[in-house]
Amino acid sequence: xxxxxxxxxxxxxxxxxxxxxxxxxxxxxxxxxxxxxxxxxxxxxxxxxxxxxxxxxxxxxxxxxxxxxxxxxxxxxxxxxxxxxxxxxxxxxxxxxxxxxxxxxxxxxxxxxxxxxxxxxxxxxx
Numbered sequence: 001x002x003x004x005x006x007x008x009x010x011x012x013x014x015x016x017x018x019x020x021x022x023x024x025x026x027x028x029x030x031x032x033x034x035x036x037x038x039x040x041x042x043x044x045x046x047x048x049x050x051x052x053x054x055x056x057x058x059x060x061x062x063x064x065x066x067x068x069x070x071x072x073x074x075x076x077x078x079x080x081x082x083x084x085x086x087x088x089x090x091x092x093x094x095x096x097x098x099x100x101x102x103x104x105x106x107x108x109x110x111x112x113x114x115x116x117x118x119x120x121x122x123x124x125x126x
Contacts, residue, residue: 012036021045038062 013028025041
């Protein structure tokens with residue numbers, strides 16, 4: 001039995017994508033009526049303070065009637081991201097020279113990012 005109490009059928013066909021601390025499992029499974037559906041599971045490894053580790057999993061069930069719409073939107077979204085930002089990974093984890101967009105500032109003895117600051121607004125100006 002799975003975490004949600006539903007009985008899952010044996011996997012018919014499976015592929016695994018390892019991506020750093022994340023692993024994606026793509027599994028074709030069979031329904032009780034012997035039709036096929038897809039499960040996509042994201043498993044992420046977390047390390048505890050004592051050095052032990054655990055995994056958090058998230059699962060998507062995708063049925064045949066949703067394949068076309070799902071694929072269409074997935075392709076549209078991934079194309080948009082690549083067109084807008086390119087294929088290069090931009091993050092503080094992947095680039096040594098990454099600069100944070102918001103610098104740290106001190107406000108009344110408390111360190112906050114500039115994104116957390118606010119400006120007094122006079123409603124008469126609006």
